[in-house]
Amino acid sequence: MFSRCVPTVLATAILLVPQSMAAAEDRATFPAAMEAFARRALVRTEAVPGMAVAVVDGQGAIYTGGFGVADVQTGAPVDADTRFYIASATKSVTALAVASLAARGEIDLEAPLSRWSPASGVPAEIADRITLTDLLSHRSGVDNSPIAFRAAFSGDWTPELMWRLTDQTQPREGGAYGAFAYSNAGYNLATVLLEQARGQDWRALVRDEVLGPLGMTETTAFIDEARASGEAVATGHLGLIAGATARSPLQKTDATMQSAGGLISTAHDMALWLEAQINDGRVGGRQALPAGLVASTHAARVSQDTTFGEYVRTGYGLGWQVGRYRDNVLIHHFGNFSGSRAHVSFMPERGLGVAVMVNEDAVAGELADLVANYAYDWFAGLPDIDAVYDAKLDELAARRDRRRAGLAAGLKSRAQRPRTLSLPDAAYVGDYVSLAYGTMSVRPADGRLILSIGVQSAVAENYTDPESLRVELTPLAGEVVAFNLGADGRPAALVYDGERFVRR
Known part of the structure; x- marks a missing residue:
């Protein structure tokens, strides 16, 4: 769509320059442009503490780096080795591991x-x-x-x-x-x-079939292993209040790292991952995975007709969304979970890939997409790119402010709700069991009720329905817990997410 602007008198000369030389010039000048934009982006969006970026072409990494801090409490700086949770971008790795078994006939x-x-x-x-x-x-x-x-x-x-x-x-x-x-x-x-x-x-499957062969030694499915690496581990944050971004109350543990969203990685390793996607399993000049295997996961197995931000989505392969950004095929997968957001994508026709990981996803998580788009548009030669993207940063900041205002208004409104429980709080305290979902505990604390299930826990709020409470076991995801009273007039069960939990 765009091309780098050059004087007309140079057109013939440039046609004689090998593309590799032109690409080499872009590879040399892009890092400074990306660093300048990324620093402006963190300042302008304010809510996002830290970000890691990898930009790759068929020759390997063009740029890897980090900005901001991994954790607002520790102040540890982000760099290309900082561990970020990539959430559902894990699906591409899991699917490739399974496809590898199939390629061997297992x-x-x-x-x-x-x-x-x-x-x-x-x-x-x-x-x-x-x-x-x-x-x-x-x-x-x-x-x-x-x-x-x-x-x-x-x-x-x-x-x-x-x-x-x-x-x-x-x-x-x-x-x-x-x-x-x-x-x-x-x-x-x-x-x-x-x-x-x-x-x-x-975990062992993706390690043996994908991470090991590609040399992705900084990627793991274990939080404890990431922490033991000696490198900073990015903590999920919520930027709900201006100037007061804080850790999310729900963080991933080893027990909640799972095959649909359970990997931690770095800008360095994401560069290897994208190089393998662009080069059909080749990394650093070696065929790390069998030819044809990686490319096979990119083909759509089912169609869709949706959009996500500026992306059009037309299908889904094995762990990859298939679609377009502007006029280019974009194979991609994103991920988010309670204060973490990841963007992983590549353009097979242009041989260009980008990964961006940020540690906030309440009010400004789409910064990851914006930074990725900047990289693609920079290499496409978008005119006045910095002015265009500074305006996009202003739009993102305005959306951030609207979200904060909406969240604050919702909190204020909910605080006015009357209590609808008919009995004293102590009557609801206990354990409620579902054979399918587990045990939900109701406990008193500082004059309020706390509900927990597994590693999730939340202070309950009043709700409008009788015998009901509102909880955010996952931050910002309001859910209703409704109590059922038994024949003796006391709580006998509760209903959460359509499932009945019987009091023990």
Whole structure:
């Protein structure tokens, strides 16, 4: 769409210059432009403490670097080795690992689940039809909320429990077989079944099939391992109040790192990952993964017609969104979770890729996309790019302010709600059990009730419905907990996310 502006008299001469030389000039001048923009971006958006960036072409990394701080409390600076949680961008890695097994003939991506996992609890009418490709491309039409919830949110699980919970697989509400419907559950179910069949969990699978061969030594599925590296680990933050960005109350633990969103990585390793995508498994001049394997995951397995910000999405492959940015094919996957946001993308036709990771996602997480777009537009020669993107930063800052105002207004409004519980708080205190979801505890603290399930915990607020409370077990995701009174007039159960938890 754009081209770098040059005097007309030089046109003929430039045609005689090898493209590699022109590319070399861009590679040399881009880092300074990116650093200047990234620093302006952090100052202008204010809410985001830190950011790491990797920009890559077929020759390898053009730029890797970091800005700001990994944690507002420690003040540790961000650099290219700082560990960031990449959330759902993990799906691309998991899917490639599974595809690697298939390429060696260990599994068949197109075989129904019942053929290779006959002892699972997945109902026969589902297991006889859906395949690993269906699960990894979000076209299976099924869901398993208990497995997905325990894996990503509560962290209350064991391999044996997850295997038993395969019997909770059911048709997805509002979904249909063959239609795209994004969900963590497909990845979680696929890796639970594969672990039982092969005796290897998803962490070892991605390590052996992908991270090891590509030399991604700074990427891990273990929070504790990242902390032991000696490098800074970016903490998720919420920038809800101007000038007072704070740690999110919900942080990832080893127990909630899961196959649909459970990797921590760095700008350096994301550069290797993108180089492998652009070069079909080649990194640093060596064929690290079999030719054809990486490219096979980019092909759409299901269609969609959606947009996300400035991106058009037309399909989904194995762990990758397929779409366009401006006039260019963009293969991409993003991720977010409670104060963390990741953008990972590449343009196969231009041989260019970008990864941006930020540690705030309440009011300004789309900064990751904005920085990535800056890189793509810079190499495309967008005229007046800095003026254009400074205006975009102003727009982002305005959206940030509107979000903060909306969140503050919501908090003020909710504070006026009357109490709708009919009994004293002490009457609701106890443990409430769901065999599928686990145990939700209700405890008193400083004159209020605290509800917790696994690693999640929240102070309850009043809600408008009778016998109900509002909680944010995941920050900014308001949910309702409704108590059911028994024949004796005391709480006998509660309902959360449509599931009934019986008082113990």
